[in-house]
Structures are given as structure tokens and as C-alpha cells.
Amino acid sequence: MPPSRPHEEDPLASDIPPQRLDASTEPSLLGLHRFNEADTGAAEEALLACCGSHRWALRLTAHRPYPDIESLLAAASEASYDLRPADLAEALADESWMPQPLLGMRAPGSQAAHTALRAAHAAYEAQFGHVFVVCLEGIDPEEMLDTVLSSIRTRLANEPDEERLVASDELRRIALIRLAHLVTRHSAGAGAR
16 A cells, blocks of 8 residues: 555644533643544544554544544554554655654754665665654654664564564554644644634
8 A cells, every 4th residue: 555645734723612621621631631532533634643554543533533532552562462464554654754854854964864874764765665663752863863773773683573662662652642742732723812
């Protein structure tokens, strides 16, 4: 399956009219409420911005409503573990559409380090056939370049099946962070309207 098209900025931004939001809804759950009440297409589009697997997005959309954010994240994690090789390939191909430079390229470092990083990214893509993914949550900006370069070099030694498992877990972690951000961002935005 070809990579997905680039994602819209915010498919849930205005999907639910304010009058459909329950005034008794806890402010921290407004984003989850918006997601639960969004039409199927908007919910799938929002989920595809978190993980590019259509099967993953369809599964999470089909199981709405979620009672709390933890339940949504648990379901997303479970759906990630159930990705078939074709689903993982689709999600990894979608990562190449993300409008960002190579991982680690914005981090401070010498020109030689950035050149080494570009070469490592190219070697990884040549060996495994997809972009390198790693969750950088909690990594200081000053450490990102070294962390990414070290991770790529370490993972280049993996066999393809082993690397598929590592990439799948990194993608799962990234998707969970994006999903949590999606529903919490809408919580903050919904209360401001």
C-alpha cells in the first residue's frame, strides 16, 4: 500500500459544535469527548496523524467511546502490538511523509556529527527499507544528536525481523505520545472557546 497523504493539521478542531459538549464534562476530558463524538472520518484522520496504519486507526475508531484517556491509550497500545507486517510497513512509510528533517538534525552539534547522522540515516534506510524511528520523549535537546546517532548505529546490527520488532515498539511509543497530545490539546482548546 502506498504511503498516506500528508495529514491535515487538526481534523478534530471544529468537528463538534460547542453545544454538543456536555457542560458537566470534566475539563481534562473535553478532548477525549471531542474524539469520542467526532464523525468517523474525522476521528480516523486524527488517529492517522498519530500512527499511519489505517487498520490501527479503524480499530480505535470502531471501539469508541472511551471512558477515559488511559483506556484510549491502552487500546492504542494493544492495537499497536497487533499490527501485521503490512500494517507496520504502512505506518513506517507514512513516517517518511512527516514534514520534519531527519531525526536529530535540529539538535546542536558539529557539522561532522550532522554529516555522520545523515550517513547513518541513509545506511539505515538502505538496509531496512524505511525511515528510522525512535521515541525521543524525555531526551534533552543537547543529547538528541548523540542519542539518535547511537541508536541508529546500534540498530544497524539488528537482523531484519529483530529490527521490525524494535521499530514497531518505537512507533507504538511515538503514537501513544501523539495520541495523548491530541486529546489533551483539544481539552485545552475546548475550554477556551
